[in-house]
């Protein structure tokens with residue numbers, strides 16, 4: 251399952267991504283927002299990430315959009331177990347799966363267009379984690395998280 255969330259700054263981009271996923275027959279859950287009316291991004295990030303982490307299918311991923319992609323990624327990264335990457339280029343979207351095992355892709359609706367965003371979503375969804383030495387680094391990130399419990 252792909253979980254989608256956005257504030258008003260990312261609403262249009264989320265709608266474009268929904269259309270793109272629908273065309274490909276990829277299942278998604280839309281966690282809001284459901285209009286271009288102003289709304290805070292942190293609660294949407296938390297709700298989307300909580301739903302992702304509650305999914306028994308551990309291959310599930312999420313895509314979050316706000317104006318820059320930055321605020322919503324900061325909020326998402328406060329959720330234990332979330333590795334959110336704010337990307338605006340293909341290389342980053344690919345390597346954050348390969349090396350960081352990112353489980354959330356964050357995009358800026360005021361930064362990139364829908365065409366590029368959909369390409370970033372595609373590569374993010376279809377690239378797997380490489381493991382190996384990168385697992386050790388992911389474990390070190392988790393250890394930092396745990397040290398602040």
Ligand code: RB5
Pocket residue numbers: 257258259260291316317318319320321322
């Ligand atoms: C909302 O105006 C905007 O601040 C938000 O979408 C996002 O860009 C924050 O990082």
